[in-house]
Amino acid sequence: MSAGADFPRPYTTVDVAIFSVRDDALQVLLVQRPSDAGEPFPGQWALPGGYVDVTRDDSLLDCARRKLREKTAVASPYLEQLGSWGNATRDPRGWSATHVYFALLPSDDLALAKGANAADVAWFEVEAVLKKRPRLAFDHHELLQAAVERLRSKVEYTSLPAFLLPEPFTLPQLQHMYEIVLGRAVDKSGFRTRMLAADFLEEVGVVESDSNRPPMGYRLKDREKAVFFPRTFSPRG
Amino acid sequence: MSAGADFPRPYTTVDVAIFSVRDDALQVLLVQRPSDAGEPFPGQWALPGGYVDVTRDDSLLDCARRKLREKTAVASPYLEQLGSWGNATRDPRGWSATHVYFALLPSDDLALAKGANAADVAWFEVEAVLKKRPRLAFDHHELLQAAVERLRSKVEYTSLPAFLLPEPFTLPQLQHMYEIVLGRAVDKSGFRTRMLAADFLEEVGVVESDSNRPPMGYRLKDREKAVFFPRTFSPRG
DNA sequence: CCAATAGTGTCTGTTAGACAATATACA
DNA sequence: TGTATATTGTCTAACAGACACTATTGG
Numbered sequence: 001m002s003a004g005a006d007f008p009r010p011y012t013t014v015d016v017a018i019f020s021v022r023d024d025a026l027q028v029l030l031v032q033r034p035s036d037a038g039e040p041f042p043g044q045w046a047l048p049g050g051y052v053d054v055t056r057d058d059s060l061l062d063c064a065r066r067k068l069r070e071k072t073a074v075a076s077p078y079l080e081q082l083g084s085w086g087n088a089t090r091d092p093r094g095w096s097a098t099h100v101y102f103a104l105l106p107s108d109d110l111a112l113a114k115g116a117n118a119a120d121v122a123w124f125e126v127e128a129v130l131k132k133r134p135r136l137a138f139d140h141h142e143l144l145q146a147a148v149e150r151l152r153s154k155v156e157y158t159s160l161p162a163f164l165l166p167e168p169f170t171l172p173q174l175q176h177m178y179e180i181v182l183g184r185a186v187d188k189s190g191f192r193t194r195m196l197a198a199d200f201l202e203e204v205g206v207v208e209s210d211s212n213r214p215p216m217g218y219r220l221k222d223r224e225k226a227v228f229f230p231r232t233f234s235p236r237g
Numbered sequence: 238m239s240a241g242a243d244f245p246r247p248y249t250t251v252d253v254a255i256f257s258v259r260d261d262a263l264q265v266l267l268v269q270r271p272s273d274a275g276e277p278f279p280g281q282w283a284l285p286g287g288y289v290d291v292t293r294d295d296s297l298l299d300c301a302r303r304k305l306r307e308k309t310a311v312a313s314p315y316l317e318q319l320g321s322w323g324n325a326t327r328d329p330r331g332w333s334a335t336h337v338y339f340a341l342l343p344s345d346d347l348a349l350a351k352g353a354n355a356a357d358v359a360w361f362e363v364e365a366v367l368k369k370r371p372r373l374a375f376d377h378h379e380l381l382q383a384a385v386e387r388l389r390s391k392v393e394y395t396s397l398p399a400f401l402l403p404e405p406f407t408l409p410q411l412q413h414m415y416e417i418v419l420g421r422a423v424d425k426s427g428f429r430t431r432m433l434a435a436d437f438l439e440e441v442g443v444v445e446s447d448s449n450r451p452p453m454g455y456r457l458k459d460r461e462k463a464v465f466f467p468r469t470f471s472p473r474g
Numbered sequence: 475c476c477a478a479t480a481g482t483g484t485c486t487g488t489t490a491g492a493c494a495a496t497a498t499a500c501a
Numbered sequence: 502t503g504t505a506t507a508t509t510g511t512c513t514a515a516c517a518g519a520c521a522c523t524a525t526t527g528g
Contacts, residue, residue: 007288009246012323012334051244052323054332059324084321084336086249086289087296095291097249097336099321172507190491192508212506213498231468231490409480424518429481431517449479450525468517 010086011096014063015049015140017082017147018072020105021164021180025125028144031071032120033137040092041137045124047144049098064101071121078104078163078226082147090139102147104163155181159200159220159227168204168217171195178233186233200227247323248333251300252286252377254319254384255309257342258401258417262362265381268308269357270374277329278374282361284381286335301338308358315341315400315463319384327376339384341400392418396437396457396464405441405454408432415470423470437464 018029030045048071057063064079079101086097124134126148132141154160161177162169175191195201200221207217255266267282285308294300301316316338323334361371363385369378391397398414399406412428432438437458444454 008291010249010289010291012247012249052247052332052334054245054247054325060321060334062324081320083318084297086336087299088291095289097289097297097334099323099334170507187491187493188507189493189509193490209499209506211500212504213500213508215507407480424520425480426482426520427518446479446526448527449477450481450527452480 008095011091011094012052013049013091013096013098014052014060014067015047015098015100015143016064016067016079017047017100017102017144018068018077018105019102019126019147019151019164020107020123021177022107022123024180025127026148026181027123028126028129029071030122030124030129030134030136032122044137045134046137047100047140048121060099061101064099064103068103072105074105076223077106078160078223082143082150085139085143098143100143100147102151104151104160106164106166108166152181154226156232157229159195159198159229162200162220163223163226167219168207169219170207170209170215170217172215174218182233194229198227198229245332248328248331249289250286250328250333250335251289251297251304252284252335252337252380253301253304253316254284254337254339254381255305255314255342256339256363256384256388256401257344257360258414259344259360261417262364263385263418264360265363265366266308267359267361267366267371267373269359281374282371283374284337284377285358297336298338301336301340305340309342311342313460314343315397315460319380319387322376322380335380337380337384339388341388341397343401343403345403389418391463393469394466396432396435396466399437399457400460400463404456405444406456407444407446407452407454409452411455419470431466435464435466 020027020029029048031048033039033041033044033046035042048067050067052060052063053066057066061079061081068074068077068079080103082100082102084097084099086095088095090096090098126144129136129144130141130148135141136144151160155178161181162174164177164181165173171192174195175186175188178186178191201218202221204217204219206214208214257264257266266285268285270276270278270281270283272279285304287304289297289300290303294303298316298318305311305314305316317340319337319339321334321336323332325332327333327335363381366373366381367378367385372378373381388397392415398418399411401414401418402410408429411432412423412425415423415428438455439458441454441456443451445451
């Protein structure tokens with residue numbers, strides 16, 4: 001049996017949870033759904049995403065990159081697959097499966113949606129959105145929750161927060177990113193030892209600051225993938 | 238725009254990497270593809286899988302469970318989503334996206350394919366298959382490789398190998414599973430301390446053995462999910 | 475009493491975490 | 502010299518890894 005053509009095919013979509021740290025808080029990029037007739041969840045906020053376009057996207061990753069490019073001006077941020085969600089009821093139009101990615105953006109290059117519709121894209125504090133302010137379309141609360149859990153969990157033992165900073169960055173700045181995502185303080189001395197022992201940073205010369213002792217600037221040796229630490233952080237205080 | 242219906246839809250499939258330990262080696266369940274005309278990779282071995290059937294499967298997980306049930310007699314083994322692979326070229330019939338799961342089976346209930354075609358299902362040693370003996374259909378070598386990597390990596394810091402044993406099992410048996418999957422020896426004393434400290438085992442009374450001192454039998458407190466250890470195993474010797 | 479496996483105890487080097495001390499800039 | 506931030510040093514309790522020892526059975 002050449003079963004493929006005979007079966008009704010589910011919808012295939014890609015959604016992206018795009019994170020950045022702004023105003024000392026973890027934020028996520030949301031888009032407002034169109035109000036056209038026939039569109040589900042008109043006017044509601046949702047994760048950026050949509051149908052895979054087999055004529056434009058060579059792969060799921062390509063599709064995720066396109067979604068990201070359409071909503072932000074960023075070329076190549078950290079992008080990782082989270083998982084997939086698929087069932088008969090999550091989309092009122094029918095059986096659909098979505099492939100979810102999450103991305104980390106430095107807080108500087110935040111030129112949003114240079115395209116036509118800049119008004120329907122905005123940053124929201126993750127904590128608020130998880131409390132359903134605003135309410136999200138589809139099962140996107142579930143997707144966002146999973147993305148945040150994955151992020152928070154990986155921050156405990158990887159160099160992920162480095163992708164939230166523009167280069168060059170300093171160790172105190174990096175520690176600040178860790179503390180914001182983890183939601184707790186981290187010991188200064190231990191933090192530095194860990195970061196430098198992990199051998200993923202490259203000195204790039206002292207950087208100027210407003211006053212006081214100028215800190216050393218660093219950049220990532222590899223902007224493609226995160227580094228895994230041998231042990232996890234532990235609470236302090 | 239009600240874009241869904243307008244776009245050509247990719248094929249949606251689910252594949253499952255089913256693992257078990259047999260003859261002191263990690264093995265994976267493969268199925269032989271049909272030889273019918275028009276079928277891709279006729280007669281070649283592949284991971285069990287196939288199209289999502291929107292009339293039978295309520296969700297991707299349901300579909301994975303169905304694939305598993307069709308090839309084995311097992312009711313509810315450990316089942317975890319691995320990720321998804323989708324691009325224009327992986328299936329010669331067209332743009333397709335597959336959702337990959339991996340499952341762990343105790344080596345006792347291995348009644349295979351009670352259905353019609355028992356001949357086209359068989360266990361293979363993972364090490365051999367990774368070396369392309371036999372060669373797999375589609376991109377299934379890549380999928381299997383990812384599944385094995387995930388399994389080996391999670392074994393370092395989770396209770397996953399417990400799902401490879403029928404209950405009740407003993408701590409020496411459990412240690413044996415760890416050593417097989419990890420491919421190295423593990424210290425007895427430290428192993429026991431870790432397992433018992435993780436508090437996921439339940440004593441179920443001494444179990445009889447061929448001779449010598451009878452060991453304590455254990456079962457899982459929760460057969461649904463694995464437990465995470467605070468630290469990773471470390472090499473010894 | 476011996477062999478074989480199950481299970482426990484002990485020692486030691488390493489290290490994470492807490493915190494103290496020093497370094498370097500500007501005013 | 503004072504202050505603020507950056508960076509390094511020290512001390513200690515906890516613990517993993519190695520390995521020796523005891524326990525319990527059958528022969």
